[in-house]
Amino acid sequence: MPNLFIAKGQTEQAHFKSNVFFDSSSSFLFNVRHKGKDHSVLVNYQWSKGKGKIDIILKTDASEKKISGNLFKRIYGQNEDLKVVAFSNGGHLQLGFGDFSS
Structure with missing residues (x-):
């Protein structure tokens, strides 16, 4: 299981x-x-x-949030502190983690 440590104002990406x-x-x-x-x-x-689906589940001690979407569209999952962005064109899945605010 990957562990990510993201500094304030920074992002992390996976492909x-x-x-x-x-x-x-x-x-x-x-x-x-x-x-x-x-x-x-x-x-x-x-x-x-030829069709795909992505579910993102964000969980903290205080909350849980689920966001679902289809492929070929950017999907944004966000709770009070963290934003996750997912995009897939079928052959490639890209994920971004961070606050994307600075």
Whole structure:
């Protein structure tokens, strides 16, 4: 499980190649420490017959938030301290973590 430590005003990015020829699903779980708080970020990626879906679940001790979207669109998941951005064109999945405010 990747652990990310993101300084204030900084971002972190990840890039994955995905399977677009067969039905597939992948899950990525990240532990993120940002602004002194711990966040669990679960990204579920599904691909089936030319269509795909991404779910982002942001969890802290105080809250849990789920955002879902289709591929080929940028998806933003945000709680009080952390913003997660996901984008996929089918063959590549890009993730960004941070506050994106400075």
